[in-house]
Amino acid sequence: MRLCHLNDLPDGASRGFDPRRSGQDTLLVVRQGRRLFAYADACPHHGTPMAWRKDAYLNAAGDRIVCAAHGAQFEIHTGRCTLGPCLDEALVPVRLSIHENGEVHIADDNIQQDKETAS
Numbered sequence: 001m002r003l004c005h006l007n008d009l010p011d012g013a014s015r016g017f018d019p020r021r022s023g024q025d026t027l028l029v030v031r032q033g034r035r036l037f038a039y040a041d042a043c044p045h046h047g048t049p050m051a052w053r054k055d056a057y058l059n060a061a062g063d064r065i066v067c068a069a070h071g072a073q074f075e076i077h078t079g080r081c082t083l084g085p086c087l088d089e090a091l092v093p094v095r096l097s098i099h100e101n102g103e104v105h106i107a108d109d110n111i112q113q114d115k116e117t118a119s
């Protein structure tokens with residue numbers, strides 16, 4: 001499933017997507033250089049969406065994903081919670097693929113997959 005073009009994702013920024021057109025973003029992506037980190041937009045604490053406004057998933061330093069509800073912080077590279085009520089739990093990763101032409105696709109068709117099947 002096509003998500004966007006790499007050029008649509010500014011380096012160091014985050015963006016939310018609604019790939020299933022559910023009416024709210026269910027997937028978040030953080031770009032760091034040519035690397036993309038994608039997770040289901042659902043906090044492990046209560047399963048709620050995490051942005052405090054559209055596309056705003058990062059702390060001020062841009063080095064952690066933050067849940068707006070209760071301030072949990074997550075490592076961008078691993079999705080692991082390092083601070084907050086869901087300490088040591090993790091966001092559910094979503095595999096993306098970047099094609100040679102820069103098109104970004106969801107590699108896994110089911111973004112609600114559980115942690116055991118994600119890689």
Ligand code: FES
Nearest residue numbers: 043045067070072
């Ligand atoms: S719902 Fe995310 S920290 Fe509580």
